[in-house]
Amino acid sequence: MPGQPTNTRLSEGDFNYESRDVGYTTYRRPDPRIAARIHASLGEARGVLNVGAGAGSYEPTDRYVVAVEPSASMRSKRPRHLSPAVAAFAQSIPFDDGVFDAAMLILTIHQWPDKVAGLREVRRVTRGPIVILTFDWRAADRFWLAEYSPEHVRVESSRFPEIDSLVQWLGGHARVEEVPIPLDCTDGVTEAYYGRPERMLDPAVRAAQSVWGFVEPAAISRFTERLGADLASGAWDRRFGHLRTQPEFHGAMRLVIADR
Numbered sequence: 507m508p509g510q511p512t513n514t515r516l517s518e519g520d521f522n523y524e525s526r527d528v529g530y531t532t533y534r535r536p537d538p539r540i541a542a543r544i545h546a547s548l549g550e551a552r553g554v555l556n557v558g559a560g561a562g563s564y565e566p567t568d569r570y571v572v573a574v575e576p577s578a579s580m581r582s583k584r585p586r587h588l589s590p591a592v593a594a595f596a597q598s599i600p601f602d603d604g605v606f607d608a609a610m611l612i613l614t615i616h617q618w619p620d621k622v623a624g625l626r627e628v629r630r631v632t633r634g635p636i637v638i639l640t641f642d643w644r645a646a647d648r649f650w651l652a653e654y655s656p657e658h659v660r661v662e663s664s665r666f667p668e669i670d671s672l673v674q675w676l677g678g679h680a681r682v683e684e685v686p687i688p689l690d691c692t693d694g695v696t697e698a699y700y701g702r703p704e705r706m707l708d709p710a711v712r713a714a715q716s717v718w719g720f721v722e723p724a725a726i727s728r729f730t731e732r733l734g735a736d737l738a739s740g741a742w743d744r745r746f747g748h749l750r751t752q753p754e755f756h757g758a759m760r761l762v763i764a765d766r
């Protein structure tokens with residue numbers, strides 16, 4: 507059927523979850539404080555659509571949730587206490603108009619090949635708020651990683667849509683909220699390690715961050731060598747050591763909430 511994932515075309519995002527086992531369920535566990543922000547943004551919604559749902563991170567368990575996820579590998583990682591996900595793409599959601607009270611799009615929209623078409627579909631099937639967790643790459647330079655790996659910022663700025671564009675695609679009205687990252691954040695996005703820099707030297711940690719799949723191996727080596735050397739010499743701590751105890755970091759994570 508057109509627009510539906512098949513066994514030969516399992517993922518349509520910019521990152522292929524079929525060919526890489528990324529340790530997602532180990533290193534990208536939903537953080538309860540970020541979850542609370544997302545769930546509050548869903549308001550009173552009872553029926554929630556989760557698009558690009560992956561293994562179900564941040565899905566509320568006290569509401570009726572329908573998950574849409576094109577990657578068979580991701581669908582297979584969903585825990586048993588969550589409902590199975592529907593195999594579909596954001597650009598072609600197999601539900602009737604206005605059947606959901608709210609929709610959640612968690613760290614997924616940057617992977618959609620046609621973001622405008624995807625958001626149009628999400629709006630078509632959703633009568634209430636659309637809640638998007640994303641990154642504002644223009645704030646990437648708040649994080650020391652930008653200095654250690656400028657390639658990382660270049661990649662993210664080409665993948666993540668500008669927040670202003672997102673708001674326009676949502677009809678011109680949306681609230682944009684900064685989401686602070688806790689020091690012990692369990693969801694291993696790059697910023698989660700703002701105060702735990704040694705973790706970024708672990709290849710398994712980086713493998714669960716899709717950005718590194720787009721950075722040249724030579725640039726990754728330069729990054730690990732420089733960070734490793736600065737940690738060993740104390741240079742990192744002299745400049746950024748205060749982050750080791752800073753309770754939260756206001757970086758690039760954003761919630762974009764389009765109420766109806």
Ligand SMILES: C[S@@+](CC[C@H](N)C(=O)[O-])C[C@H]1O[C@@H](n2cnc3c(N)ncnc32)[C@H](O)[C@@H]1O
Pocket residue numbers: 517518519520523534557558559560561562563564574575576577580594595596597611612613614615617618619716
């Ligand atoms: C970084 S993962 C996030 C998964 C989950 N929302 C989470 O927070 O853990 C991005 C997800 O978007 C999915 N995705 C990629 N392209 C998509 C598309 N066109 N429509 C819907 N989902 C898509 C991927 O398969 C992947 O599961």
